[in-house]
Amino acid sequence: MPLSTPLTQQRPILPFTLLLTSLTALYLLVFWPTLQSMELIWRHSETYMHGYLIAPISLWLLYRQRQQLSRLQPEPTVLPAILALPLLLIWLLAYSININFVSQFAAVFYLQLLIWSLLGHRFMRYCWFPIGFLIFLVPFGEAANPVLQQITADLVVAMLQLINMPVYRDGLYLHTASAVFEVAVACSGLNFLLSSLVLSCLFAYLHYHRLYKAVLFIALVLLLSILANGIRAFLLVVIGEKSQMAYGFGADHYYYGWLVFFIVMFCSFWLGAKFSDDNPAQVAEVPVATSHSFKLAAIALVLPLSLAGLLSKTLPAVATPETAARLFSSVPPPETRAPWGIQFYDGLSRDHWQSAEGIEFFYATYANRQQQGDLITWHNTLFNLEHWSIRHARREGTLLQSYGVLELVNPQGQVREVQFWYQLGSYQTNSRVMFKLLQLKFLWLQRHEAAEVFAVSSMQPEPLSRQQQLEQARHTLQQTIANER
Known part of the structure; x- marks a missing residue:
């Protein structure tokens, strides 16, 4: 034997x-x-x-x-x-x-x-990368968008100053002599960064067996991707400014961006291949x-x-109605509201109206767990991302009894303030993470209170007056809904 x-x-x-x-x-x-x-x-x-x-x-x-x-x-x-x-x-x-x-x-x-x-173990030691590569199935990285937008805006402003082109920056809006440019989410370069990460990891696996070489190559490609996105945005601003917005935007904006990405990746791979290693395949011997x-x-x-x-x-799930119900029949329908752009899809009920003083109110309810949709999800937004950007954001109150305050600005320089909060039972918070933890607690304790989102907004010119009006409006909204119940 x-x-x-x-x-x-x-x-x-x-x-x-x-x-x-x-x-x-x-x-x-x-x-x-x-x-x-x-x-x-x-x-x-x-x-x-x-x-x-x-x-x-x-x-x-x-x-x-x-x-x-x-x-x-x-x-x-x-x-x-x-x-x-x-x-x-x-x-x-x-x-x-x-x-x-x-x-x-x-x-x-x-x-x-x-x-x-x-x-x-033997298979995994030998094929760890093909299996580990599956992690890129997960769509991740959106949380980096605000940081990448700020970096891109910083790079564009610095480059414009190098060529002595006048520019005034207001948050993510760049004002030049003839136009206003926004460093929008699509301009953050996240798609370039993620594509670069995937391709650089694959290239490093195929060409290097020394860990330090692989790490240095991946880091270099990511840095070049961020820099290239800044250069791309800078050139678009220059082209748009010099051509009076005749060139650089529209369909050519899309193709131009991917051309820059292709050039960066080609140069990175050409340089990386100069330092490639022989990577002989050896089957690891481990106990059977x-x-x-x-x-x-x-x-x-x-x-x-x-x-x-x-x-x-066995998890409970409330049926989602095809159209969210309206709680207040006396207020104007949502179609007559001002262009603020708050949008919460699905849900059990939803009301959005504007007062005679120009203050907007928004209220929506969701089941703690629904067959379709959720209160906290990527496509539910507190404002129109294409028309507004956040200038300042803060929290008022304690974590479980708080509301958020957003100061928004648009390309025309108009300022809007939004006060919002999420509520579950007696808990009130502006933290999406904390609200999710509260939902988990209520679900497993089999508590069936509705999940709610509240928001009030105004575009009054004086910040102090606007804040006072919104604070009063916030209390009015809470009292109105309490009376309806």
Whole structure:
């Protein structure tokens, strides 16, 4: 009897095939809503369209190593399955209150650990990058938009000053002699940055096996991407200014941006290839798993995943009406409001009206968990992002009894103030994170109070007068809704 199991010896394939088939079906059944939410973002945002390419690239990376992988046999192991248990809990909690960002990361991390547990340490050590590359399936990075917008505006102003072109900056609006330019969300360069990150990681894996070289290359590409986006925005301002806005915007704005991105990536890859390493493929030798490990891994994967799936199906979800109801029949319909642009989709009820003094009121209610839609989500906005930008933002009050104050400015220099807050039961906050935690608490305590959003806004010229009016309007709105109840 041999003392060790050679690599060429094959384990019976039927138990592993059954386990692989069962886990694949179970994973898709449990995480399908989360996977759908990721695909929906890929489909509707050009920033994340690269998500469609991530899985094919990972499969291609595995295919190019097919000769080496043919020497390996699946060796399920229990350690990654144990590490995946907290991810199931995180996913379940995030899914229950529609925090897509967290639930999507948890779903992908769980998939990576599932593959590791199914195929074993040797496979993962050899194919860690194709599996790790799947993290780019998750649409992340939008939180960096405000910072990137500020960096882009700083770069544009600095470059304009270098060529002695007069410019006045008001938040994200750049006033030149003949036009006003906005460093909008689309100008932040996030799409360039994420595409650069994906491509630079792939390039570094294919060309370097020294870690410091890979890290330096990725950091260099990201810095060049940010700088190139600033140069792109600067050139657009110069072209628009010199041509009296005849060139540089419209469809050519889109193509010009990707041309700059192509040039930056071409130069980065050309330079990076000069320092590439030989990267010979070696199969890592590790102990072969035992049948005991196989059984433990199967139990540790199948049972918790099944339990998470069952719990997710028992979560309550209120049916969402096709059209949100109106609470106040005496106020003008939303179509007659001033162009403030607050928008909250779905929901149970929604009212938006303007007083004779020019103060706007907004109020909407949501179930704590709905079949469709949620109060805190990416497409619910407190103002029209295309027409306004935030000059100042602050919080008044304590975290659980607070309201937010936004001072907005538009390209014409008009200033609008918005006071808003989210409410659940007796808790009132302007923090989206805190409100989500409150929703989680109420959901698992089976408390069914409605989730509410309140907002008042005014464009009065004197800031002090406007603030006093809005404070009075805020109390008026609360009292009006309390009376309706």
